[in-house]
Amino acid sequence: MTTGLAFPNVARLAERLTSVVGRRFVLLRPSELLVYESDGLPGYHRRPRLAVFPGTREELVAVVGVLAEERAPFVPRGAGTGLSGGALGDDVVLLGLNRLTRIISLDAANRLAVVEPGVVNVKLTAAAAEHGLHYAPDPSSQTVCTIGGNVAENAGGPHCLKYGVTLNHIAAVTVLLPSGEIVTLGNAAGEDEGYDLLGAFVGSEGCFGVALDVTVRLAPNPEAVRTLLADFGDVLHAATAVSSIIASGIVPAALELMDGPTVQAVEASIYAAGYPVDAAAVLLIEVDGAAAGLDDDVSVIEQLCRQAGARHVRTAADAAERARLWQGRKKSFGAMGRLAPHLIVQDAVVPRTRLPEVLAEIGRIGARHGVRVLNVFHAGDGNLHPNIPYDASDADQARRVHAAMSEIMHACVAAGGTITGEHGVGLDKIDYMPLIFSDASLDAMCRLRDVFDPERRANPGKVVPVRSCREWHVTPAARHGGSPA
Amino acid sequence: MSATLPLDVPTLAPRTAVELQAQLAQCAAAGTSVRVAGRGTWLHAGRPVHAAARLSLTALSGIVEYVPGDLTITARAGTPLAELQAAAAAHRQFVPLDPWGGDAGSLGATLATATAGPWSSGYGLPRDLVLGVELVTGDGRLVRGGGRVVKNVAGFDLVRLSVGAWGTLGVITEATVRLRALPEVDETIAVSAWGMPLDALVVAIRRLQPAAAELLSPALAAALGLGDAETLLVRVSGNAALVAHQRGTVSALGDHAVVPADVWRRLREVEPAVASVVRWSHLPDRLAESWQAAQRAAHLCDGALVHASVARGVVRGILPTDDPAAVRGALDAPFGGTRIAERLPGELWPRSTASGARDAVHERLSRGVRLAFDPGRVLNPGILSGDVT
Numbered sequence: 068m069t070t071g072l073a074f075p076n077v078a079r080l081a082e083r084l085t086s087v088v089g090r091r092f093v094l095l096r097p098s099e100l101l102v103y104e105s106d107g108l109p110g111y112h113r114r115p116r117l118a119v120f121p122g123t124r125e126e127l128v129a130v131v132g133v134l135a136e137e138r139a140p141f142v143p144r145g146a147g148t149g150l151s152g153g154a155l156g157d158d159v160v161l162l163g164l165n166r167l168t169r170i171i172s173l174d175a176a177n178r179l180a181v182v183e184p185g186v187v188n189v190k191l192t193a194a195a196a197e198h199g200l201h202y203a204p205d206p207s208s209q210t211v212c213t214i215g216g217n218v219a220e221n222a223g224g225p226h227c228l229k230y231g232v233t234l235n236h237i238a239a240v241t242v243l244l245p246s247g248e249i250v251t252l253g254n255a256a257g258e259d260e261g262y263d264l265l266g267a268f269v270g271s272e273g274c275f276g277v278a279l280d281v282t283v284r285l286a287p288n289p290e291a292v293r294t295l296l297a298d299f300g301d302v303l304h305a306a307t308a309v310s311s312i313i314a315s316g317i318v319p320a321a322l323e324l325m326d327g328p329t330v331q332a333v334e335a336s337i338y339a340a341g342y343p344v345d346a347a348a349v350l351l352i353e354v355d356g357a358a359a360g361l362d363d364d365v366s367v368i369e370q371l372c373r374q375a376g377a378r379h380v381r382t383a384a385d386a387a388e389r390a391r392l393w394q395g396r397k398k399s400f401g402a403m404g405r406l407a408p409h410l411i412v413q414d415a416v417v418p419r420t421r422l423p424e425v426l427a428e429i430g431r432i433g434a435r436h437g438v439r440v441l442n443v444f445h446a447g448d449g450n451l452h453p454n455i456p457y458d459a460s461d462a463d464q465a466r467r468v469h470a471a472m473s474e475i476m477h478a479c480v481a482a483g484g485t486i487t488g489e490h491g492v493g494l495d496k497i498d499y500m501p502l503i504f505s506d507a508s509l510d511a512m513c514r515l516r517d518v519f520d521p522e523r524r525a526n527p528g529k530v531v532p533v534r535s536c537r538e539w540h541v542t543p544a545a546r547h548g549g550s551p552a
Numbered sequence: 553m554s555a556t557l558p559l560d561v562p563t564l565a566p567r568t569a570v571e572l573q574a575q576l577a578q579c580a581a582a583g584t585s586v587r588v589a590g591r592g593t594w595l596h597a598g599r600p601v602h603a604a605a606r607l608s609l610t611a612l613s614g615i616v617e618y619v620p621g622d623l624t625i626t627a628r629a630g631t632p633l634a635e636l637q638a639a640a641a642a643h644r645q646f647v648p649l650d651p652w653g654g655d656a657g658s659l660g661a662t663l664a665t666a667t668a669g670p671w672s673s674g675y676g677l678p679r680d681l682v683l684g685v686e687l688v689t690g691d692g693r694l695v696r697g698g699g700r701v702v703k704n705v706a707g708f709d710l711v712r713l714s715v716g717a718w719g720t721l722g723v724i725t726e727a728t729v730r731l732r733a734l735p736e737v738d739e740t741i742a743v744s745a746w747g748m749p750l751d752a753l754v755v756a757i758r759r760l761q762p763a764a765a766e767l768l769s770p771a772l773a774a775a776l777g778l779g780d781a782e783t784l785l786v787r788v789s790g791n792a793a794l795v796a797h798q799r800g801t802v803s804a805l806g807d808h809a810v811v812p813a814d815v816w817r818r819l820r821e822v823e824p825a826v827a828s829v830v831r832w833s834h835l836p837d838r839l840a841e842s843w844q845a846a847q848r849a850a851h852l853c854d855g856a857l858v859h860a861s862v863a864r865g866v867v868r869g870i871l872p873t874d875d876p877a878a879v880r881g882a883l884d885a886p887f888g889g890t891r892i893a894e895r896l897p898g899e900l901w902p903r904s905t906a907s908g909a910r911d912a913v914h915e916r917l918s919r920g921v922r923l924a925f926d927p928g929r930v931l932n933p934g935i936l937s938g939d940v941t
Contacts, residue, residue, distance in 0.1 A: 176837045178758075221705045232703065234712075235680060250913040257833030257842075257890030258866060261910070261936060262721075262921050263679060266712025270705050287759070314621050316644075316733025356761075360794030416701040420621035448703040449622075488703040496706070504707060507693045511925065512708040518920035530707065 074158050075137040077116050083137070084119045084160075087129045092120040092166075103144070103161045107208070109409040109459055111152035111494055115142065118161035124183065124279055127167065128243060131277065134160060135247040140524045143273040145185060145216030148208040150412050151493025153220070153272050153529055164215050164277065170194050171280060178285040179238060179255055184215025184278045191283065200285040203230035206489070207397045215278050221270030223489030225321040225396070228447040229355075230286060232489065234269045239282040242268060242275070245525040255282045267515060272491050273526035275519035289355035292320070293365050294383040294392055297372040298346040302326050302430075302442075304376035305348035306423040309446040311371045312352070313419050317364050322447030323351040323396055326426075329403070329443040329454075333395045336402035340395025343379070350377075350446070351396050399443045400454070406439075407456035413472055417484035419449040428478045429453050436471040438464075450488035451479065477502070492530045500532055509535035561587075565608045569686060569694055569725040572612070576723070577692030579605065580928045588719035588932055590661035591630060594653055597665060597829075598718055598935045600898045609660055612725060615639055617700070624683060624700055626728040629660025645731045648675035652868075652894075654821045660724045666716030669820055670764035670787070673863040679715045681730045687714050687722035690926025700728045713921065719932045720939060721925035735789035738763075739799060740815060742773075744807040746781040750840040753784065753805075757862045758836065760801055763787040766819065767843070769850065769858035772870075776818055778811065784862070785815065822857060824872045828879040828896050833866040834889030842867040842889055849882030868894075876900050904937070 077095075085093045094100055095117050104112045121127040134141050141162045144154040155161075167183035170191065174180070175198035182191060188209040191202040205224035206212055212222070218240065223232045230236075239253035253265035268275050299305040305324055312322060325333070330342045330349055342349050350372065354364045369380045383389040395402075403410050417425045426442065429451075433440035444452040453475055457468045476486055476499050486492070486499040500509060513536035516523070564586070566572035579586050587603035589595060591610050609630035617626040620643040627636055634655035636647045650669035651662045663685070666678045675681065684698030687710075697710025714721050745753065745767060757765045764787040768776065773783040784805065788798035802808065823829065830849065832842035843860055846869040850856030853871040860867040871879055876897045883893070883903045893904035910918070915938050922929065922939065933939065 174835075177835045179835075221709075223703060223705075227703070231676075231680065232705075234709075235676070244913070248913050250911065250917065252914075254890060256835050256838075258831065258892055260890070260892050261914075261938070262717055262918050263712040263715065264914070264917055264921070266679060267709050267921075270709055274708075310621055313623060314733070316735065357794055357797060359797030360791045363791045363793050416699075416703050418619060418622045418624070418701055420619055445703070449701055450703045483700055485699045485701050485704045485706050487706050488701070489705055491705055492707065500707060503699065504696065505694070508695045508697065508710070509707070511689065511693065511695045511697075511710060514924035515708050515710070515713070515921065518917055518924055 074116060075139050080133070080137050080139060080160070081117055083133045084130060087133065088119060088121050088126050092122065094118040103147070104155060106147050106149045106152060106154045108150045108152050108495055109411065111155060113155040113157045115156060115159050115161040118163055120163040120166050122166045124167065127164070127277070127279065128247070128249070130162065131243050131245070132247040134524070135245065138522065138524065140527050142526050143215070143219065143277045145213035145219070146187070146208070146211045148212045149216060149220060149491065149493065150414065151487070151491040152495045153491050153493030153526070154216070156527065159527070162277065165213060173198070175200060178287070179282055180285055181280050181282050182214050183280055184213060184218070186214045188212050188214060188217060195285050199288050201288055202283060203236055203286040204233045207400060214281055214283065218269050218278055218281055219271065219273045220489070220491040223445065223450065225323050225445055228322055228445060229318050229320045234266060236284045237265065237269055237281060238284055240265060240268055241279040242277070243279050244276040245520040245522065249279065253282070270491070271519070272493065272530050274516050274530055276525060289320070291358035291361050292353060292355040292389065293361055294389040295352040295365065295368060295380055296342070296383070296392055297350040297352065297377040297380040298343045299348045299350070299377055300346070301376060302348040302426055303423045305350050306426055306446070308350060308372045308375035308377065309422060310420055311375060312368055313447060315367060315371060317354065317367060319352050319368070319447055320355040321351065321353040322445070324442065324444055324446035325349050325351070325396065325399060326442040328439065328441040329399055332402045332406060332441060333399050336398070336405055338395050338398035338402050340391050342395055346378070351392060396443070403441055403454055403456055407458055409457055409459040411455045411457070411468060411472060413451070413453045413475065414487050414490035415451045415476060415479040415484055416488040417449045417451065417479050417482045419447070421482040421484070422446065422449060425451070425478060425482050429475055432471050432474045432478065436467040438468050438471045440471070445488070448488065449484070494529060497530065497532055506535055561604060561606050563606045563608055565611050567611045569612070569688055572688045572723060572725060573692045573694055576688055576690060576930070579930050580691040583928060583930070585930050585933050588664070588723050590664070591632065591656070591658045593657040594661055594665065597894050599901050599937070601932050601935050603933065607723065609658060609723070616726060620645060623731045623733070624702065624728055625731055626700055626726065627659050628726050629658060629724045631659050632656055633659060633662060640731055641734070644734045646734055647729060648681060648732050649678060649729065650816065650820060652820050652823060654817065659727055659729070663715045663727055664717065664719045664724055670766050670816055670861065673765055673861050674761070674763035674787070675732060679712050682711050682715050682727055683730060684728040685711050685714050685724050686726040687724045689722040690928060690931045695722060698728070702730065718935045720922055720936055723931065736791045737795040738787070738789040738813060739795055740785065740787045740811050740813050741799060741802045742778050742809050742811045743784045743786065743802060743805045744779070744781050745784040748806060750843060751837065754836055754839050754862055756805060757786070760798060762798065763789045764816065765862045767860040767862055769847070771855065772822065772857040772859055775822055775857060776815055778815070785819070787813070787816065819859070823870050826872065826874050828871045828873060828882070829868065829894035830882050831866055831868045831892045831894060832887060832889060833864070833892070836863070836865040838889065839865050839867070841887070845885060845887045848885055852881040853878045
């Protein structure tokens with residue numbers, strides 16, 4: 068719907084793709100395509116014309132070559148866990164990368180690994196474990212999400228507070244451009260010279276091409292880890308504790324806030340982690356690194372929490388207790404899934420000193436619209452995740468939820484924040500882009516995209532509103548899909 | 553030494569980004585090329601630029617917003633780093649940017665050149681530290697990328713693209729960068745590295761993860777008053793217990809002494825006014841190859857100074873000469889890693905891409921990016937490799 072290109076003849080395209088990957092890996096029937104109409108965010112349904120799943124690097128190159136020759140718009144997709152409506156599209160070829168799961172090499176001495184885009188995030192860490200290494204970015208979906216998807220979204224996770232987001236862990240990417248050409252961005256063997264095209268590619272949400280392989284940096288496992296749980300009778304006290312920990316100069320590995328409703332949802336689920344159900348908020352705080360001095364940091368953090376009004380602060384006694392505390396946090400979205408048929412997981416960032424007031428404002432917005440907001444988020448980064456369970460089939464509820472989410476976004480921007488910290492813009496945030504970027508800035512982004520994909524065939528209609536692209540001239544006829552199959 | 557501008561070219565000195573927009577729009581329309589000169593401190597770096605006008609950012613200076621609790625600071629591009637450091641120090645914080653050359657240079661120049669000093673080993677490269685930029689493109693458009701918060705994936709990344717672009721996409725007019733809190737203890741230890749196998753040194757430093765670690769050639773150690781042997785300079789910081797532990801680990805490497813932190817400033821300012829500078833880099837465990845390549849170059853030039861950012865695997869050779877004959881060897885010797893020139897005698901620049909040359913697709917993308925932001929190529933024409941008509 069948003070590409071200006073007429074979709075090529077589907078039968079011919081399917082035939083050509085089948086000759087590359089085999090009949091099993093080209094899906095055409097609506098019933099088969101159903102699962103690819105949505106991603107991890109409810110509320111968006113887009114119908115691809117077909118889906119293709121190359122199984123090798125060579126097949127992927129050949130598939131993208133066919134798409135280029137046929138001038139077919141396509142949407143790359145990993146595990147489909149994205150939360151921005153990014154990995155879907157009407158009248159496109161859905162390019163599934165989840166069969167490309169090889170870890171091509173692992174160089175422990177240099178802490179580098181070369182992986183295919185479909186490698187699942189935790190499997191990389193598992194492969195690195197025997198060398199005392201791990202892959203640091205740890206989105207909550209890490210047991211299923213792929214490195215290729217992580218690269219496309221510049222994904223985050225709790226431990227990004229200390230270790231940085233995906234981009235900080237990518238040394239190089241071999242990119243297959245939408246034209247079918249191959250180019251290496253970045254440099255694993257030394258410094259990179261010239262424009263940071265790797266930095267531009269990571270987080271480009273599939274609009275600049277697909278990764279053939281990714282060279283990731285691995286991080287050494289810390290010598291020691293301490294995980295604390297602090298519980299508060301008032302969510303604003305917890306937010307104040309976050310600000311004072313950040314201001315102290317200690318950089319925790321993670322600093323997560325869960326509010327009372329989230330804690331209750333987790334504790335009522337199979338992921339119960341032993342959080343205090345009467346808490347208005349808990350902080351899950353982790354420090355790691357050299358064993359020396361770590362307990363001094365723990366003491367300072369405990370003291371800061373108590374000063375901010377914490378009722379209790381405890382440190383996990385062993386690895387098992389630590390894992391349990393983390394499971395509650397990482398599965399909290401799953402636990403919320405029990406509350407209603409649908410869950411909107413929102414993503415925004417505010418300056419860390421503004422957390423108390425923004426949380427209070429979010430509470431007021433939820434109350435005004437009669438929706439239930441559950442907050443679980445990367446507090447140390449100011450990266451909010453206000454979530455609303457609801458029933459999308461109830462039109463009135465859906466309307467109130469969307470109104471509340473829109474007001475929350477405006478409140479975060481008004482506080483000096485941004486509209487997404489780690490989930491990406493996709494379809495969901497595209498209308499918010501003009502809130503934070505001028506027409507000139509959005510136009511500059513369009514121009515950048517056009518360098519990588521002049522035909523605008525890769526994930527069309529995402530990230531930057533089409534109307535912002537000056538040279539964009541689409542006739543209404545072209546917009547509605549072109550020739551039928 | 554790279555050619556700089558004749559003194560008689562007109563100088564633009566905008567006081568606001570809006571003024572700069574009008575000036576650059578005019579330059580673009582007239583085809584007037586512009587040398588972005590910042591505060592005029594580092595014009596010897598990069599390829600020679602022949603431009604019809606000079607752009608000074610001295611008047612575009614000052615802190616725009618500093619909220620200590622957020623550990624971020626926003627300032628105009630012409631603000632000297634020293635001014636930012638002083639403002640941050642008042643709140644026991646610091647800007648983890650320590651470019652070669654010292655703190656007299658501007659924030660904008662530090663970011664535009666992405667020059668990475670000793671702290672980049674511990675705190676990250678300039679690209680990792682910038683949260684947002686405002687820039688005026690070559691055709692006078694005011695563009696913003698990123699924001700003022702520490703995590704942000706909204707839109708395509710114009711921040712990373714403009715940092716290290718040497719002003720060729722747009723003139724950075726304002727930037728927001730991350731700050732760090734000053735550590736409770738900050739200690740610098742000089743260890744004799746004489747006879748120490750480099751491989752073992754790399755492993756030890758990458759395990760220790762100090763704030764900075766530079767290996768100094770004997771001549772450089774001597775220039776800094778640290779004796780006349782290869783010396784490892786390590787900066788350890790954190791709480792008292794951590795620093796005590798790190799001090800113990802570093803001390804076990806060899807003869808050592810605690811030295812004043814001022815040595816880092818002196819290291820950054822050691823480069824003479826007339827010099828050629830080349831960097832060799834490779835995989836971390838191949839530091840020895842880069843070190844040897846730099847040593848070979850140094851042997852061809854009296855008074856050469858060499859140092860290595862051990863954790864990053866980057867070796868930097870400072871050759872105190874602008875005699876092409878003395879520098880040619882540094883560029884022509886075979887080397888399997890990446891060689892990047894910072895400063896060269898003008899006529900040697902065409903040789904500097906012998907290593908690390910990119911393929912045609914990469915060059916086409918780079919050229920496309922350049923033209924998307926500066927269609928008339930008026931900003932710093934020729935300063936980057938491959939930036940030719």
